[in-house]
Each structure stands twice: as C-alpha cells, then as structure tokens.
Amino acid sequence: MAKLSSSSLAFTVRRCEPELVSPAKPTPREYKLLSDINDQESLRFQVPVVQFYHYNLSMQGKDPVKVIRDALAKTLVFYYPFAGRLREGLNGKLMVDCTGEGVLFIEAGADVTLEQIGDALHPPFPCFDELLYDVPGSDGMLNCPLFFIQITRLKCGGFVFALRMNHVMCDGDGLKQFLSTMAEMAQGTATPSIPPVWERHLLDAGEPPRVMCKHNEYDEVEEGAIAFSNNTVERAFFFGRNEFSSLYQLLPLHLRQCSTFELLTACLWRCRTIAINLNPNEEVRMMCIVNARSKFNPPLPLGYYGNAFVYPAAKATSKQLCQNPLAYAVELVKHAKASVTEEYVKSVASLMVIKGKKLKFPMHGSFLLSDLKNMGFKEVDFGWDKAEFAGVAKAVGPISFVNSAKDKKGEVGVVVSICLPAPVMERFVKELEKMLMQPNQGDEDRSNLISSAL
Numbered sequence: 001m002a003k004l005s006s007s008s009l010a011f012t013v014r015r016c017e018p019e020l021v022s023p024a025k026p027t028p029r030e031y032k033l034l035s036d037i038n039d040q041e042s043l044r045f046q047v048p049v050v051q052f053y054h055y056n057l058s059m060q061g062k063d064p065v066k067v068i069r070d071a072l073a074k075t076l077v078f079y080y081p082f083a084g085r086l087r088e089g090l091n092g093k094l095m096v097d098c099t100g101e102g103v104l105f106i107e108a109g110a111d112v113t114l115e116q117i118g119d120a121l122h123p124p125f126p127c128f129d130e131l132l133y134d135v136p137g138s139d140g141m142l143n144c145p146l147f148f149i150q151i152t153r154l155k156c157g158g159f160v161f162a163l164r165m166n167h168v169m170c171d172g173d174g175l176k177q178f179l180s181t182m183a184e185m186a187q188g189t190a191t192p193s194i195p196p197v198w199e200r201h202l203l204d205a206g207e208p209p210r211v212m213c214k215h216n217e218y219d220e221v222e223e224g225a226i227a228f229s230n231n232t233v234e235r236a237f238f239f240g241r242n243e244f245s246s247l248y249q250l251l252p253l254h255l256r257q258c259s260t261f262e263l264l265t266a267c268l269w270r271c272r273t274i275a276i277n278l279n280p281n282e283e284v285r286m287m288c289i290v291n292a293r294s295k296f297n298p299p300l301p302l303g304y305y306g307n308a309f310v311y312p313a314a315k316a317t318s319k320q321l322c323q324n325p326l327a328y329a330v331e332l333v334k335h336a337k338a339s340v341t342e343e344y345v346k347s348v349a350s351l352m353v354i355k356g357k358k359l360k361f362p363m364h365g366s367f368l369l370s371d372l373k374n375m376g377f378k379e380v381d382f383g384w385d386k387a388e389f390a391g392v393a394k395a396v397g398p399i400s401f402v403n404s405a406k407d408k409k410g411e412v413g414v415v416v417s418i419c420l421p422a423p424v425m426e427r428f429v430k431e432l433e434k435m436l437m438q439p440n441q442g443d444e445d446r447s448n449l450i451s452s453a454l
Contacts, residue, residue: 011112013130013152018138020145022102024073027080031087032096034168035203036349038307039094041360043167044141048132049175051377051390052114052121055157059383064159065107065151068382071186072103072149079178079196079305086142086166092356094168096146104138104145113156114388121389122405123417124234128393132162141166159384162393167307172375173291174305179380186382197303202296209350212343217287217313218351221362233422234395237432238405239264240413246436250326258330260414261371262337264402266329267435268416269314269367273321275420275428278365280319287311287361287368288333290340297342310348311361311368312336318365326435366398373404373414395419 053064076083084098110130117126125131132150146169152160165175181192239260247263248256269286278284289311293300300308314332321329352359361368370392377390391403395417405415420428 009112009116009118009126011110011116011127011130013108013110013127013133015133015150016107018104018106018135020102021069021072021076021105021149022100023076023080023083024070025077027077027083027100028098029100030098032081032084032098032198033200034094034096035200035306036205036352037203037310037345038168038200039092040352043307045167045396046139046164047167047396048128048164048393049162049377049391050123050125050128050131050393051161051380051387052117053158053161053382053384053387054114056384062383064153064161064382064384067186068149068151068161068182069105069107071182071382072105074185075178075182075192076103078181078192081198082146082169082178084146085144086146086168088142096169102145104135104148106133106135106148106150108133108150108152110152110154110160112154114154114158115156122236122238122415123392123403124236124394128162131160132164132393139164141168161382161387169307170305171291171307171309172370172372173293173308176375176377176380177303177305179377183380183382194303196305197301198306199301199304200306202300202304203292203306203308203345203349205349205353206346209353211347211350211354213339213347215312215348215351216285216315217311217361218355218359219283219285219313219315219362221283221364231421232419233425234417234419235425235429236415236417238407238413238415240407240411243413243436247326250435251330252327255327255330258334261373261402262330262333264414264416265333265369266326267432268369268400268418269333270321270326270329271428271431271435272367272418272420273318273365274431275424276365277424277427278318280317280322282318282365283315284318284321284365285313285315285362285367286329286333286336287313287366288336289368289370290337292340292342292345295340295342295345310340310345312339312344313361313366363398368399369402369416370399371402373402378404 081096083100083102084096087095087097138148146166148164150162273284289309291309293308314336378387392401400416402414402416
C-alpha cells in the first residue's frame, strides 16, 4: 500500500517572541533587481521546509538555537539580500531593498521526543503549524521578511529546524547552498566554501525580447470549479522499489529506460486527472520542472542562488490522458523535459517582459511536481549530524514535492504529498492502487537501477 497516514499526535510548543536576526557585520545598502525569470507571478508564494535532528552526545552542552542563530547572522553577511525586503517597481518589476533588517526567527521548545513524532517521518507532519508558527503579517510578498526560521528543541535533546522562504528569492538549489553555508558557519568556518553569486541579469530577456518557443505552461484558460478550498485533504504516498517495479511493468520495453521521476510524474498526473473527473475534451497540463543551470553555454556560475528553473508543460485532453496507457503520459513528460534549452529559458524571460510579470500558470487542470530527492537537504549538518528527515513540509495547492524518505520498515524511497478535495482524494487513491497492483516480475537489472535512483 503506497499511502502513508499521519499520526494524530498532539504536543505543546512554548515559543519566545519573534525576533529579527540581522547580518553579524554591516552590509551594503543597495537595490538588487531580480531576473525576469525570478519575479514571475507563479513564484510569489512561500515554501515551508522542515528538518528533524536527533540528539548528538558530542554536542552535549551546546544549544542548537544559539548555534544556528549565530550561524544565521554570519551567513547573512554573505547572503545579505535575504536580510532585506522585496519591493515592486515599474510594471511589477521586483527588486530587493538590501536594508539589513534581518530574517524572522523564533526560539521554541516542545514536550515531545523525535520518536513520539513518528517512526517514519514524512509530510504532512502532525502539528506542523506549531513547528513553524504563522506570525501575523509574516506571510506577505512585499515589505516582509524574506525568510522565517523556527528552531524547536525537543524533550529528547534533538530539535526541529523549520523555515519558510519567499520563492521569488531562490529555488531548491539556492536554498540548499544557503543552508550549507549556515552549517559551515555553525561548525566554525569563516567564509563559505561556495561564495554566493547574485548575477540575476543572466536570466533576463534579450534585447529586444523575443518569444521563440511555445509555452503551454502559461496558456490562458478559464478557471474551473475544482478549487483548492477548505475541504481539501493532504496525504502522503511512499514509492519504493516494489512500487516502481510495478509501474515499470506497465511500460513497453523501449520506455523502461525512463527515469523514476519521469515514471512517477506520469503516474501521478494520470491518476490525478482521472480523479478530478474533468470534461473529456478539457485540456490538462503537467508542469515538468527542469533545472536550467546546465542548459547555458557556459553554464550558470557555481554559487548562483536565484531561481534557475523553467517548467515546460506536457499537455493533453483529459480523455487522451485517461484512456491511453501510462506510456502515453511518459512520452509526453519526456518530450516536455527535452524541450528545454538556453533558447527556451530566454524565451520564457521574454514572455514575462512582453506579457507582464503577472503571467502565471493556469491552476485549472494543472499539476506540478518538484523533485527534491537528490537536493541534499538531509546532508545539512549544523554539528548534530545529518537530518533524519529534510524536505518541503507539505503540498502547496496543485504543487507537490518529491522528498527522499524511509517507510516504517526502513526502506529508502521517495514520499509525495498530494492535496485534493476529499472526494477527489478517494478516487485518486483507488486509481493509484489499481496501477500499483502489477506483479513485480523480478527484473534484477531494473531493480538495481531503481535502488540506485532512490
């Protein structure tokens, strides 16, 4: 069974008053423009990330709150735009006012152990709102702190590191780079091993801007009634070796070399489309996130921490996707991913300039899956060793995230949180179960490839 159920655990969290942690040394007071990719409307939301750490005897007598707060202040000297505030200029152009005001920070403690939270840590987490308190006024886009961090000490001596970041500032690679620098500072390093690179102009449109590619991800469509209202539920689904083996059995031989992420993307897109039960002729889109760093010639510089991804859309009618076999969806996903070149990225930037920054992907009939399993968040070590779990804490509407995780038996795999209205979720679960009923035929080579991919 792929579905994971969250614990109903309840615990009490005691919080100190929120504070602002500013750079440990004076930083430049200036304005920094975001790129034409960075400041699109679709990125104007906040992403919640959580990391769980066990007690470490070698750190006895050291307070994780103080260690991380001090490391944050030192890191902000190098990443000083994160200590500023977002402003909106002419035609919606976003820029950072590097005020040095700081990052929002909360010190907290909870009367619970890591073991009580759960044997298999995975989203959605019990009482996550307690682990990342929603400070009134902290969730805006403009004139607000760009990062919000809460460190919660646990009764066992471990702790929870939770943060919320303004997505227009950076992507997963950029966040990992920032957190890795914090970890280096926490362990006594004076300067980052990878210096941060701003250089947002590298992802600006050309002059004059030219849209050279087709961009189905920004199609203007009439928004339908499948809204992500208060009646939504979120469930986590685990995919390990057995689940992926079952899915590969559904593919013809020539497609069995597709990646596990391409297969997972196609599977979830198809199950979700069947579950939401659209008109057969309505179009559905699967946004395929592609890291553009290596698409440039030369590649973007090491240390670039802005958003450097695009999300070309695989597109089909609901009928085409639901009535064709899984291979049909896999082919569409592979084709969309392969379409990304440097020219494609520049075309997206040009589209933002020509059509305006308010352009965003259509919510109706769209699904977006972000692969974070190899991002390395678990490797971030503040001195207490690697995290037990690290990744995005929950789905954000039609956007889901793939995190590396273990099931209750200790098997390594990936976990995906899906957010859907309650009756739609029931249909989704049934469709996924049907797809996973394929017997594992024991292809040892494929099984080894799956294990290495996970």
